[in-house]
Structure formats: C-alpha cells, structure tokens
Amino acid sequence: MKGSLPTTIHPDPPQANLTEQVLAAAGAIILGKEHALRLALACLLARGHLLIEDLPGVGKTTLAHLLARLLGLQYSRIQFTSDLLPADVIGVSVYERDNERFRFHPGPVFSQLVLADEINRATPKAQSALLEAMEERQVTVDGETRPLPDPFFVIATQNPSYQIGTYPLPESQLDRFLMRIRLGYPPAAQEKVLLAGEDRRAMVERQPAILTAADLARLQGLVSQVTATAPIIDYCLAILQFTRRSERFVHGLSPRAGVGLLRASKAWALLAGRTYVIPEDVQAVVPACCIHRLVGGDAAGRLDHDEVAALILAAVPVP
Template structure:
C-alpha cells in the first residue's frame, strides 16, 4: 500500500517539478476524500497537477473550463427526448466523472458554481426531478486565479468551506525552473502517465486511513486550535466543527503518507495551513506570504504538548 503511494508521488513529482510538498498535500487530500481548490497565477502548473493526479489514480477524468456563459446544464447534463424509447434520457455532463477539474471556477456565474458545489456536497445530482448518483470516488479539483478579478464571481465563504484544502503552488526554485525550461516539449505527453491504482485499491487505502489512531491528546490539540480562532480578539473567522473534522481527516491521511498508523501533532501542523487558511480568511490571498498567514499565527499560540492546560 505504501509502495503504491510512493510510486504515485514519484510519478506526479516527475511531472510537476519542484513541488513535492504541494503534491503530497494534494494527494493526501484526495486520499482523505476531500476536494481541492488550487489557487495560483496562470501558468504555474495548476492544471498539470490536477491532470496528473487524476490519471495516476486511474480514475475517469474530465475538465470543464468555467466561463461566464457556462450554464448549469453544461456541468450536470441535460435530459433529451429519445425517439426510440419515447422517453427523456439524461445526457450526462462533465460532472459524471470520478475526477472533475473545474478550471477557473470563479469565472462562472454563481448559479453554475453552486450547481457544481452542490454536487460536491451531496455526491449526486438531480435533473428534471430524477436523482442520479455520481460515480464513486468523486473528487473535484477546482482552480482559480487570484489576480485579475474583473468579471469573476468569488466563491462565498459557505462554498469555500466545501473544499478540504486550498493549495497554491508558487514559483519554482532555480533548479526546478531550469528543469522545466529544459524539458523537450511544452506539454508532457499525458499518455506516459501510468495508473498505479485501481478503484478497489483506492477504496482500501481510504478505509485504512479512516482507521488511523487519533489519541485524545490530538483531539485536544484540534479543539485548542479551533478555540484560539474563536477568541474575541482574533481577526480570523472562527473555525467551525466541520473545519476541525476536515483537519483531523487530512492529518490522518498525512500520517498515512508518513508511514504511521497514528496521528502526531506534526501531522496537524503540516496540514493546518492548507486546510484552515481559506476558512480563517476567505477573502485574503496570502499566496506568496506564508509568514503572515493567520493560520501560522494561530498555530503559534497553542502548545501541542499541553494544548488545553
């Protein structure tokens, strides 16, 4: 199980060069059954990362480019009258895939956004009164561009909350950039990417992750972190219990990637910023400025050894 994960990581890192940490976070998010929001400038490899993730996990995949004239029907699908059967048949939209890449999700109208986000939450869609189950597993990887806000519809807080993690890739370092520039083709051929997992294996891993030990001390730590965010003088939005759950799930997944069957505070700290930053400060984009993140401030206020003295 661990070797499969290591292989997956190695393959993604060979495509998304110089970002092992973000790759690992993204993978752990998917293994924890969470959706990802990747927020970065254009050309930083958002789409590449999403693409590679989907293909490596061996899942069906489709990409939707969100534009301002995208309709909910384009995402979900539409029921069309069939001459042969004399009945309405669903023409499934892009969302009927195991991995959906919603590119530039903030460009679409709120109506379309909410169609997608509802599907993310419920795991099923309704067309003309008929409910259709979405495939399992189901991941949404959305990207958005923090710059050039003209003509965008920023996701409201309630919908941001549905993404387990918000990631940003950031600029590569010199070595990585050199490798990227030296690569022969502008786009790596996606046919090279092998699927390392079957759906059954993926489910097995997810089950294993859900069984990872979480000691009371860890629960205390999560509670303490949430409580710090709720204090009156905190500038941050308060972390909800749902945020705490997401934090624990992500930390379990991270512990699994670290080859442990129990969670330690380091796991919480590793995933705290991607899991909580967009919940603490939904309207701010500290993409290049980790030190100023509210999540770092909150982390610094709790002693993991003795979280609730």
C-alpha cells in the first residue's frame, strides 16, 4: 500500500488488553463465534448500531445482554410485537391532576444500550420510533427534544424475512445500522460443550463488567485517532462508487455508509493492535457494513451475504 504510515503502531497497552479481555469473556459464553464477536465489539467501539439477523435460538438476545454486561452499560430490552406503539418505545406524557400539568414518563429507549428484540415483528409505525433516536441520539415528544444517554447504542435482532409475522425494515432504518451480522449454528464441538455445560443466561448474569464508561469513552477516542491514509480513503471511495455503478444493485451505498465503513475499519484496526488502517481491515468489515444496505437489481432482491462480499472485493482493486 502506498503512502507513509505513522511511526507509532501500538495503541495504549492497557486499553488493548481491555478489548482482549472483553473478547475472551464473550467467547467463553458465545461459543465458536469469535469473528462475529469481534465485529460486534468493533461496531460499538465505532459508535455504531448493530443488527443481528438469524434464526430464533442461536444466541442473538444473549449476545446483546452479554455486551451490555461486559461494557458496564445500563440495559433495557424492548420486545417488538405487532401491537407495539411508538409510545411504548419513547415514552408518554401523563396528566397529573394534583399538579395540573403533563409529566413525561421516559420509555425504555432512555438507556445506554437498548435491545430491540425481534424488531421486524413490529409494524413500520412502531419501527420508526427508533429513527430519530438512532441518528440524532435524541427523541422529540410533544414538541420537546430530549437527549438520550451517552453512550447510546441500539442492538436489534430480527428473524429471517421469510418467517411468519415479520415486516421488512425500510431502507431508511437499515441504513442507520452500522453493521449487520449473523451468528449461525455453532460448530459441533462447541455445541457439545454448550449442551453439556451451564445455562448461558446464568453465566451472563454472573459476568462482571470489564469496562467502565470512562474506559469505553477512551477506546472510542482511540478509534477516532486511528490513521487512514489517502490510499485507504480512495479504497473505501472505490467500493462506494462500484456499488453505485454496478447493475447488480438497485442503488449504491450512501455517504453515511462510507463514513461508517471507514470508522468500522479503524475500530477493526484498533482491535488488531494497530493505529493505522490496512486494506485487510476494510475487507474484514465490508460484508457486515454493506450487505443490509444493498438490494439486488434482479428478482432475487437482497443478495446473499457471501455473494455481496465476494462481488465487491473482487471488483475493487486493493491499493
């Protein structure tokens, strides 16, 4: 890769050690999914929201709860159902007769980490309650804007769209998720350990926090300091331009997707112990950052995860 790299290539060792502790603790509970766990942590360090799509029962909700515990975050869970209302997410103003005024009662969205469980089982109206929160980190109720906690993350789970009782997420909401990942079935050896071992939820409840809010803020600050040289920026731009020109897609990646792709690449580099981005960092996060934002230009609709990654990475030259 052309271009000069910074001479300091190792992040603060205590911070690097913290991320490895988080990944090790998570890997001891979510078995055989090291790559997905690293992607999930990179997403949160990059200040992004995470979408986990997979079949019921593979550990999506457990992973979200586990990340909240490990990162020391205030956690709330919203079960999305067909009768969920926006007020159930954001909150509602209730009239107090004694005070002769309305008082706002915050909803579960006012937490540092919000699990939107089975988000695609709610109607589009209920799903839209998260749009402002995810983008602006604030909500507007009765004409008043109320800030959300800092940090603020949404981890949403969704079942495959072919399952009964699901509503597709609109593109505007999908674009607000930095990454979409899948867990899949565990390898046979790890599943045997899972079956013979302790209940995973009990293990999560006992898991102490490894990070504090200050630790998380420092790590996020380190991500913003990771260097992306001109060739890396050109590489990301070439990926965006390819998706916009290709006839395989109805529309290409948005500028917000490009910003997120670069930010996620920096977080991946930090987890690898570097303060600069290399092409392999970009390639590692392209599938998770791109798949949910692209729609196939033929009758197939949304493309296969591996197919999109292979198509993009094969078509765009590495700097």
